[in-house]
Amino acid sequence: MPETGKPNVLKPLFGMTLEELSALVKEEGLPGFTARQIADWLYRKEIREISEMTNLPVRAREMLSEKYRFGTSEPVKVSASADGTRKYLFGAGNMKFIETAYIPDRDRATLCVSSQVGCKMGCLFCMTGKQGFQGNLTAGEIVNQLCSIPEWHQVTNIVYMGMGEPFDNLEQVLKSLEILTAPWGMAMSPRRITVSTIGIIPGMREFLEKSQCHLAVSLHTPFDAERRNLMPVQNVYPVQEVVDEIRRHDFSGQRRVSFEYIMFDGLNDTPDHVKELARMLHGLPCRVNLIRFHPIPGTPLTGTPDQRITEFRDALTAKGVFTTIRASRGLDIQAACGLLSTMN
Secondary structure, eight states: OOOOOOOSSSSSSSTTTTHHHHHHHHHHTTTTTHHHHHHHHHHHHHHOGOOOOOOOOTTHHHHHHEEEEEOOOSSEEEEETTTSSSEEEEOOOOOEEEEEEEEEEEEEEEEEEOSSEEEEEEEEEEHHHOOOOEEOOOOOHHHHHHSSTTTTTTTOOEEEEESSSSGSHHHHHHHHHHHHTTTTTTTGGGGGEEEEESOOOOHHHHHHHOOOSSSEEEEEEHHHHHHHOGGGGTTTTTHHHHHHHTTSSSSSSSEEEEEEEEBBBTSOOOOHHHHHHHHHHHTTOOEEEEEOOOOOOOOOOOOHHHHHHHHHHHHHHHOEEEEEEEESOOOOOOSSSOOOOOOO
């Protein structure tokens, strides 16, 4: 259980990198090796109190408890879907909340984590965008979404596709990825983690240089005017420039880049879209994930019928673009793509 009776002003240990922990123990006059001991307790062992770090001297634990708190928090609500998906609600300070989706599927289980409270990007098809932006999550709050759910040992894959735009919170997202993948942290393979973006080029470039995790780009149409109407980011970072930047990086090995493509009836599901997508992505080792649109209030958009989604996939595949149709999960608990929101 999370700590109780600790003032909120105490700085959390959970979310610190090994470098930060090393600086902390040096400042507090503790042996250097203590940093790795603390990291081991934070990210590999199921404790929730500094007092449980039993290989630290009692005096060290008492001193740390006076200045720091462990820093994890339990979900405040869980919703269960008929298909096995679970949606967790976490507090994010000052009566704000975020949502996290756990999606089991045969031999894998994916956790969809949030990186912000709400989102400022204003995409026409997204409930999180309608909520607006309420704040960035810390690295600890991001990783906590994994470590504080009952199924966390079953999680095989993590996707940063929940609330928020990850590259609008780049520093904390990179820190969270370091904690998840570093040998001193949770030691996950970066090939098990995918970070999604609407195409913020400077953040995407830094991510591709500093991390080996997979990249997913929300594309949704290859045509400028259409994308501008759907996604205001197109005014700043046009999708062709996003694709050009991706081509500057190496995706010839196991690292993947994928393009997310929500299908809107009569808007982005025509043969012209197939032709332009094939031109734009020609020669780039990638996949296109076609996603059913899940209607949200106050939008004129409707989803493409399933038969036409299949035809669109087959047409792209025939042009040499590896294309899949993503299954919708958790629709009955508002956990499917584009539906995460904590608006009252």
